[in-house]
Amino acid sequence: MNKYEEISKVIADEIDRNLFAEGDKLPTEKTLAARFQVSRETIRKALKNLIELGKIYNIQGSGYYLRRNGLHMASTLNKFSSITELIQNANLTEGDIEVQIFKRKPNDEEIGMLNINKQDSMFILERIRTANGESIVYSRNILPQSIVGQDFAEYYEPGSLSKYLELKYGIYIVESLMEIQAVREEDVLPYRLKLSDPPLLKFIQVHYDDKANPIYISYDYMRNDLIRFYVRRT
Amino acid sequence: MNKYEEISKVIADEIDRNLFAEGDKLPTEKTLAARFQVSRETIRKALKNLIELGKIYNIQGSGYYLRRNGLHMASTLNKFSSITELIQNANLTEGDIEVQIFKRKPNDEEIGMLNINKQDSMFILERIRTANGESIVYSRNILPQSIVGQDFAEYYEPGSLSKYLELKYGIYIVESLMEIQAVREEDVLPYRLKLSDPPLLKFIQVHYDDKANPIYISYDYMRNDLIRFYVRRT
DNA sequence: GATGTAAAGTTGTCTAGTCAAATTTATGCA
DNA sequence: TGCATAAATTTGACTAGACAACTTTACATC
Numbered sequence A, B: 001m002n003k004y005e006e007i008s009k010v011i012a013d014e015i016d017r018n019l020f021a022e023g024d025k026l027p028t029e030k031t032l033a034a035r036f037q038v039s040r041e042t043i044r045k046a047l048k049n050l051i052e053l054g055k056i057y058n059i060q061g062s063g064y065y066l067r068r069n070g071l072h073m074a075s076t077l078n079k080f081s082s083i084t085e086l087i088q089n090a091n092l093t094e095g096d097i098e099v100q101i102f103k104r105k106p107n108d109e110e111i112g113m114l115n116i117n118k119q120d121s122m123f124i125l126e127r128i129r130t131a132n133g134e135s136i137v138y139s140r141n142i143l144p145q146s147i148v149g150q151d152f153a154e155y156y157e158p159g160s161l162s163k164y165l166e167l168k169y170g171i172y173i174v175e176s177l178m179e180i181q182a183v184r185e186e187d188v189l190p191y192r193l194k195l196s197d198p199p200l201l202k203f204i205q206v207h208y209d210d211k212a213n214p215i216y217i218s219y220d221y222m223r224n225d226l227i228r229f230y231v232r233r234t
Numbered sequence C: 001g002a003t004g005t006a007a008a009g010t011t012g013t014c015t016a017g018t019c020a021a022a023t024t025t026a027t028g029c030a
Numbered sequence D: 001t002g003c004a005t006a007a008a009t010t011t012g013a014c015t016a017g018a019c020a021a022c023t024t025t026a027c028a029t030c
Helices: A003-016 A029-036 A040-052 A083-089 A108-114 A161-169 B003-016 B029-036 B040-052 B083-089 B108-114 B161-169
Strands: A056-059 A063-066 A094-104 A122-131 A134-144 A173-183 A200-209 A214-222 A229-233 B056-059 B063-066 B094-104 B122-131 B134-144 B173-183 B200-209 B214-222 B229-233
Touching: A003 A029, A003 A040, A029 A040, A040 A056, A083 A094, A083 A122, A083 A134, A108 A214, A161 A173, A161 A214, A173 B173, A173 B200, A200 B173, B003 B029, B003 B040, B029 B040, B040 B056, B083 B094, B083 B122, B083 B134, B108 B214, B161 B173, B161 B214
Parallel strands: none
Antiparallel strands: A056 A063, A094 A122, A122 A134, A134 A214, A173 A200, A173 B229, A200 A214, A229 B173, B056 B063, B094 B122, B122 B134, B134 B214, B173 B200, B200 B214
């Protein structure tokens, strides 16, 4: 692993263990550079990582500080994560029910978003995802047969789709572009999630691998009472 | 302005004017460094900016490319912007109606988020914001008297609050932490927005200045039919 | 022509340093 | 003590270069 990622993790861990209680101030870049035996730029890169995670902030001429006040964010949507990870981050146990896989031709929107041919076939993976046994997300994934092969339906296993693509095909999803909407459940869901009184957040995402290839589209209809969603804006 | 910001703007403009049509590939870092007479690192910083805006992507060993497919994002929530800017980005004209300002003591949540004292007074600015005359957002801003002074209610002018804080007080809002929820309008709104059939997106934000001081809290209840909201996840 | 391999090209990480900009601390004076 | 100013500290921007990691191109071979 890279030095700055390594250092970033070490410092993040020390923050979580509250080792910088000294006025919520972190050591200076110079001090950290000496401690980790790297150049100042490498330390800056590591600290920038923690800033993006919302863990710390800094002020020119002054230093780096722990972020204490403000919204308490367990995780932000800025960092890509699967639904599985979102549920696990909230200390809940993830499960899948009502899993359904079928195949159909792509529509024009899918052709445009995923760079595929009209003749390609698309696998549609529908399921309800649960947290501690409670239905929490209705999710629909759309991915081309040209990526997962004809036998996807037989070999697919419940859980994180992106994890499955890593293990089975060596495809690493590292980025997604997402649109967020608020929708009324009755209008959009073929299945009904239990406890559906409040409206749902709808996440429309295009997922990209590390070569910036669009891999699949996802539609997630999420309750937002058990899990909270945060965004950091700069 | 810094070199990398300058260069970033120039390249962004050239992208918009479609000057890199050559296979959607941008010049190499080296070429750009020579053209702008700066070091490679400075070019990298400029290009990173454009990546974060979702305009381009890059592949190690290969180069930088225009992002063409995927969701068509006019602007993302990742970059901080006011409601005013969001409306203007969608090529709509912004307006304010039903403006109301009053004062009260802070509650515990506000005290925690904004680092203020129990004795401080809070100004509550409520209004409905319109796009092309149509009600689109009900917004409530909560800011301490210790920042805007006693006479805030008299001198406040409609439009962007963050812009007003810049001009009047030299306070620059550069960051916010936001929670996103989906809510049913009837349950939460003291005023009713017109055309309120669909549920609303609720944005809860704490806004920070360039010294990382929390300045104000905002609650925005937004229709998401006229304006779309995107997030880039990495 | 097809294929595997070497070479060239491009981006990623990292170093060591300079100067600028902002903040904090120290200092001298009233 | 209080206060303005100077000095020291700290982060921000930038440079020039080295090597690693990855991709693309060119080339030799079959």
